Amino acid sequence: MDTNSENKTSFFHRFRKSRLFWPLVALALILIFDAIYAPGFFKIGILDGHLYGNLIDVFNNGAPLILVAIGMTMVIATGGVDLSVGAVIAISAAMGAVLINPAFGNELISNEILTQNVSKTPLPLIVLANLGAGTACGLWNGFLVSRAKIQPMVATLILMVAGRGLAQLITNGQIMTIYYTPYFFFGNGFILGIPVAMYIVAAVLLLAWFLVRKTSIGLFVESVGINDKSTYYSGISEKNVKLLAYTFCGFCAAVAGLILSSYVHSADANNIGSNYELDAILSVVIGGTLMAGGRFSLLASVIGAVVIRTFTITMYTIGVPANALLAAKAVLVLLVILLYSEQSRRLINSLFEGKKERRDA
Amino acid sequence: MAANNHEILRIENISKSFPGVQALQNVNFCLKKGEIHALVGENGAGKSTLIKVMTGVEKPDQGRMLYDGVEMKIKSPQHANNIGISTVYQEVNLCTNLSVAENILLGREPRQFGGKINWKAMNTRAKEIMLGLDVDIDVKAPLATFSTAIQQITAIARALEISSTKVLILDEPTSSLDVRESDLIFQCMRKLRETGVGIIFITHFINQIYEVSDRITVLRNGKLVGTYDTENLPTISLIQKMIGRSLAEYEDMEKAKQDPDKQQVLIETNNLGRSGTVQPTDLTLKTGEVVGMAGLLGSGRTGVAKLIFGVEEPDTGDIRVDNQPVDKHSPHESLLRGIALCPEDRKESGILGDLTIRENIILAMQARMGWFKYLNKKQQYEIAQKYIDMLNISTPSSDQLVKNLSGGNQQKVILARWLATHPKLLILDEPTRGIDVGTKAEIQKLVISLANEGMSCMFISSELEEVMRTSNRIVVMRDQEKVTELPGDTTEHNIMQAIAGAD
Numbered sequence: 001m002d003t004n005s006e007n008k009t010s011f012f013h014r015f016r017k018s019r020l021f022w023p024l025v026a027l028a029l030i031l032i033f034d035a036i037y038a039p040g041f042f043k044i045g046i047l048d049g050h051l052y053g054n055l056i057d058v059f060n061n062g063a064p065l066i067l068v069a070i071g072m073t074m075v076i077a078t079g080g081v082d083l084s085v086g087a088v089i090a091i092s093a094a095m096g097a098v099l100i101n102p103a104f105g106n107e108l109i110s111n112e113i114l115t116q117n118v119s120k121t122p123l124p125l126i127v128l129a130n131l132g133a134g135t136a137c138g139l140w141n142g143f144l145v146s147r148a149k150i151q152p153m154v155a156t157l158i159l160m161v162a163g164r165g166l167a168q169l170i171t172n173g174q175i176m177t178i179y180y181t182p183y184f185f186f187g188n189g190f191i192l193g194i195p196v197a198m199y200i201v202a203a204v205l206l207l208a209w210f211l212v213r214k215t216s217i218g219l220f221v222e223s224v225g226i227n228d229k230s231t232y233y234s235g236i237s238e239k240n241v242k243l244l245a246y247t248f249c250g251f252c253a254a255v256a257g258l259i260l261s262s263y264v265h266s267a268d269a270n271n272i273g274s275n276y277e278l279d280a281i282l283s284v285v286i287g288g289t290l291m292a293g294g295r296f297s298l299l300a301s302v303i304g305a306v307v308i309r310t311f312t313i314t315m316y317t318i319g320v321p322a323n324a325l326l327a328a329k330a331v332l333v334l335l336v337i338l339l340y341s342e343q344s345r346r347l348i349n350s351l352f353e354g355k356k357e358r359r360d361a
Numbered sequence: 362m363a364a365n366n367h368e369i370l371r372i373e374n375i376s377k378s379f380p381g382v383q384a385l386q387n388v389n390f391c392l393k394k395g396e397i398h399a400l401v402g403e404n405g406a407g408k409s410t411l412i413k414v415m416t417g418v419e420k421p422d423q424g425r426m427l428y429d430g431v432e433m434k435i436k437s438p439q440h441a442n443n444i445g446i447s448t449v450y451q452e453v454n455l456c457t458n459l460s461v462a463e464n465i466l467l468g469r470e471p472r473q474f475g476g477k478i479n480w481k482a483m484n485t486r487a488k489e490i491m492l493g494l495d496v497d498i499d500v501k502a503p504l505a506t507f508s509t510a511i512q513q514i515t516a517i518a519r520a521l522e523i524s525s526t527k528v529l530i531l532d533e534p535t536s537s538l539d540v541r542e543s544d545l546i547f548q549c550m551r552k553l554r555e556t557g558v559g560i561i562f563i564t565h566f567i568n569q570i571y572e573v574s575d576r577i578t579v580l581r582n583g584k585l586v587g588t589y590d591t592e593n594l595p596t597i598s599l600i601q602k603m604i605g606r607s608l609a610e611y612e613d614m615e616k617a618k619q620d621p622d623k624q625q626v627l628i629e630t631n632n633l634g635r636s637g638t639v640q641p642t643d644l645t646l647k648t649g650e651v652v653g654m655a656g657l658l659g660s661g662r663t664g665v666a667k668l669i670f671g672v673e674e675p676d677t678g679d680i681r682v683d684n685q686p687v688d689k690h691s692p693h694e695s696l697l698r699g700i701a702l703c704p705e706d707r708k709e710s711g712i713l714g715d716l717t718i719r720e721n722i723i724l725a726m727q728a729r730m731g732w733f734k735y736l737n738k739k740q741q742y743e744i745a746q747k748y749i750d751m752l753n754i755s756t757p758s759s760d761q762l763v764k765n766l767s768g769g770n771q772q773k774v775i776l777a778r779w780l781a782t783h784p785k786l787l788i789l790d791e792p793t794r795g796i797d798v799g800t801k802a803e804i805q806k807l808v809i810s811l812a813n814e815g816m817s818c819m820f821i822s823s824e825l826e827e828v829m830r831t832s833n834r835i836v837v838m839r840d841q842e843k844v845t846e847l848p849g850d851t852t853e854h855n856i857m858q859a860i861a862g863a864d
Contacts, residue, residue: 216727216735226715233710235696235728294715
């Protein structure tokens with residue numbers, strides 16, 4: 001009996017020290033808020049054999065953000081940042097849209113052609129082009145940071161600005177609506193009642209987890225983030241580690257672009273994926289990875305992204321207008337940062353310790 | 362001298378423990394007015410913890426502290442400062458882009474009517490303070506233009522200015538200074554002693570203890586060994602008290618055995634140089650030999666090491682490893698060729714503080730194996746434990762973060778990182794800087810035993826004694842150039858002459 005309770009406290013203690021604790025606390029706070037003010041939030045139903053409800057939406061609509069947050073975690077762990085992910089989403093989406101209906105030269109595509117449910121390019125090729133374009137963008141960022149030694153913020157700012165221009169160049173300046181139904185599968189499809197986007201997130205997370213924990217890449221990424229000079233002196237090519245992190249981030253943004261353009265049935269070079277870089281960075285911060293780089297946790301960043309999505313949907317549910325959402329988000333950021341500060345952690349920790357002492361007494 | 366026997370600070374039965382470590386155990390300490398009191402001990406002996414207790418950074422578990430005869434509980438570093446206990450740390454915490462005067466009086470600048478800073482009064486005051494410490498410099502010049510010694514003295518001046526200091530704690534003020542610069546600090550310390558300030562002086566340099574201190578307190582493993590008058594304590598017994606064993610450590614040390622028949626040339630450099638750091642140099646390293654590199658700071662010792670390890674690319678000449686010419690220069694390529702370097706600057710280019718001991722140790726090995734051959738956790742723990750045992754790294758577990766280790770143990774971790782790759786050549790750049798006598802001897806012995814197993818080693822050190830004790834051959838550098846090579850059994854005098862460039 002005694003040992004049992006000891007095990008429990010030590011498990012609780014371990015959990016409290018784990019990287020997932022604080023992001024989960026943030027998530028729990030929002031869910032408690034929902035439970036009180038918007039009890040309908042938790043309703044999950046089945047419609048046409050698919051699960052639906054706010055909680056499913058969090059993951060389904062949140063899939064692109066979760067993906068970008070995974071990539072962003074790797075980049076931030078090396079001590080950098082990638083501001084171009086929103087633009088990369090636009091490029092990836094534009095690639096998809098344009099390959100379904102190629103618009104060459106200056107001629108605009110007439111609605112007659114556009115609205116046909118056909119594709120000029122086989123679907124696998126479209127997906128490949130989507131992912132390839134994004135990955136190439138990541139490679140470019142990685143090259144600027146690791147080889148040209150440009151500061152990450154400046155280097156990725158270039159593509160952040162230029163990327164949307166590139167995307168417009170690809171789509172010939174048009175907002176391309178997609179009518180080719182097989183393409184909708186990624187953002188709207190269901191397998192066994194669960195959204196396809198969730199499977200894609202799981203697959204990318206699994207890939208990232210494999211790279212980070214089953215190869216030495218995770219260790220190298222952390223060590224570059226902690227001290228790139230020591231890493232270089234240890235015989236690790238710190239340049240290639242950075243290159244890989246940015247490339248992977250580009251790949252994640254490309255997958256996000258595929259899902260997002262499929263979900264909204266269009267590629268709008270100016271608006272698709274806008275502000276994703278900031279939400280992704282925020283997700284990583286909520287996940288507890290330091291902006292200075294070093295130790296990181298993919299799962300914590302995923303929870304961070306879920307926190308942001310849950311918050312957004314909560315705000316909609318209780319009737320905050322869309323144009324005031326940014327202000328509400330700012331409040332979230334403020335709360336999270338306060339929650340993570342050394343002082344409040346100490347306060348909360350002392351609350352726990354105090355409770356334990358009282359229980360002991 | 363009766364006034365000098367006045368005790369300014371007295372510490373009785375102080376104990377302090379951290380999780381898993383008893384850092385201090387019933388320690389007594391007493392500082393008199395107007396004395397320089399050396400506080401010595403190996404890494405982890407409890408010096409820093411004692412200082413932290415005195416300055417309010419850590420609260421003792423038990424024991425009491427008398428300040429000027431009154432019992433006192435120090436609440437915080439600010440509190441300590443206010444009552445007159447000031448500390449100057451090893452790393453200077455000043456703004457090097459500001460002038461000396463600004464640094465001394467930052468936050469308490471003399472004001473004119475209207476709140477404007479009275480620069481003239483400020484510079485005069487700063488000048489006065491510095492002259493009081495026997496330093497005559499232009500206080501208007503930026504701090505960065507002065508040597509580290511002057512920067513240290515500025516830090517001392519600032520400490521004195523902030524509070525009417527009665528107790529001044531100097532934590533390794535001379536660790537990065539040369540002899541002449543250290544003398545400046547000593548001069549300043551003696552001056553302060555005259556004015557009645559009690560000074561606690563922490564250092565790893567035994568000779569400096571004898572140069573300035575009046576009394577010595579020795580700590581070992583968190584316990585007080587004793588307090589002694591400097592003049593009555595011979596060096597040899599001081600060292601015995603510090604490490605708790607005789608210098609037999611050093612006495613049974615023998616150089617690596619040289620067998621010319623079996624030895625092969627491992628590294629050969631031909632005109633190797635890089636403008637600005639190393640003049641073209643010819644150097645040969647054979648298997649199983651320890652080659653010492655002697656010379657002053659900035660003489661090009663580190664430059665040669667960096668060229669051989671591939672951190673920097675040479676402008677001229679070439680390197681041959683195992684008779685193969687080297688065309689790609691990078692630490693990674695060197696690692697694959699079996700060359701390892703423990704860099705001079707442990708914090709900047711050695712340790713990865715936020716990684717665990719285990720991760721730090723396997724890092725280079727993993728770098729050689731590549732990205733996709735990842736050692737599993739079990740293998741990692743085995744390798745880490747093997748080197749923790751072999752090098753005597755004192756830690757409760759290999760999951761400890763490296764930044765929590767003492768300097769000596771951090772050095773051992775970096776050494777372990779490279780030994781795990783089984784290098785053919787190990788370059789050690791100042792491997793024993795800032796670490797205690799016992800660990801120094803351990804590292805030197807290790808180098809020799811590895812050389813006996815056939816590894817080649819390049820030993821760079823500012824301590825001649827150490828170079829002479831370990832090396833089979835000594836290369837002397839001066840002004841970025843190799844001046845001469847001396848046999849391992851040469852005299853200190855010969856090496857000094859070569860360094861100085863005298864006939």
